[in-house]
Amino acid sequence: MNALNNPEIPMTWLMLRTTGIVAIALLTISTVVGIVSPVLRSPRRRLVAISIHGTAAATGTLLLLGHIVLAVLDSYVHISPLATVVPGVSAWEPLWIGVGTVSFDLLILLLVTTLNRFRAPRTWKAVHLVSYALLPLAWVHALAIGSDAADLPMRVTALLGLAAVAGAFVFRQSRRPTSPPAENPAGTPAPLSAPTPVDVNVKEYA
Ligand code: HEM
Numbered sequence: 001m002n003a004l005n006n007p008e009i010p011m012t013w014l015m016l017r018t019t020g021i022v023a024i025a026l027l028t029i030s031t032v033v034g035i036v037s038p039v040l041r042s043p044r045r046r047l048v049a050i051s052i053h054g055t056a057a058a059t060g061t062l063l064l065l066g067h068i069v070l071a072v073l074d075s076y077v078h079i080s081p082l083a084t085v086v087p088g089v090s091a092w093e094p095l096w097i098g099v100g101t102v103s104f105d106l107l108i109l110l111l112v113t114t115l116n117r118f119r120a121p122r123t124w125k126a127v128h129l130v131s132y133a134l135l136p137l138a139w140v141h142a143l144a145i146g147s148d149a150a151d152l153p154m155r156v157t158a159l160l161g162l163a164a165v166a167g168a169f170v171f172r173q174s175r176r177p178t179s180p181p182a183e184n185p186a187g188t189p190a191p192l193s194a195p196t197p198v199d200v201n202v203k204e205y206a
Helices: 013-039 043-073 094-115 121-128 131-145 151-176 195-206
Strands: none
Touching: 013 043, 013 131, 013 151, 013 195, 043 131, 094 121, 094 131
């Protein structure tokens, strides 16, 4: 009998774990692609990257909402709806659930500022930096209380995920121009290349 047909294993618990793991994987993909997208040279690749970034973030967020609802519904862990947004008030594992709650709160902040990014682009950009803390916090939460935390594949996945984010960051820094563009004879900085409609569309992500 496998875990899915075993009546001793509650379905909510299996789904809670699955949604958590897939959500963290999608949010990692979104973060990695979001970091590298502004420094991709081809406008077409940038556009594809931005689509992947947004789609993975949206799907990951939906799964995360499922993860959190299941955590509240699960009969083994005792987590009130309030504890899903206020860190430290969970009856079960208040510290490690609290770390997950902070990560979730950061995600809410990211979503709200993204929806308002055209009205407040600076706030959007500043808050987007917060996303660097979101995944490490989520992994601390997962490795502290997750049923699979003791498994080697889970730990290796955590390391690979965080290494991918660090690698993307290094790649982005290595592609940034180190000196300002040379000036043309008229005294205005020479553009690196003519702006394309895609450049205009993706400008706010740079
Ligand atoms: C309000 C916020 C959150 C609550 C209430 C919550 C609840 C839980 C609970 C109860 C578990 C233990 C499941 C088990 O017994 O294995 C867990 C594990 C986990 N959570 Fe969360 N979580 C929250 C936020 C997050 C966030 C933001 C992420 C990722 C982005 C995440 C990803 C995971 C993962 C990957 C596991 C490990 C699953 C396993 O190893 O079986 N959680 N969470």
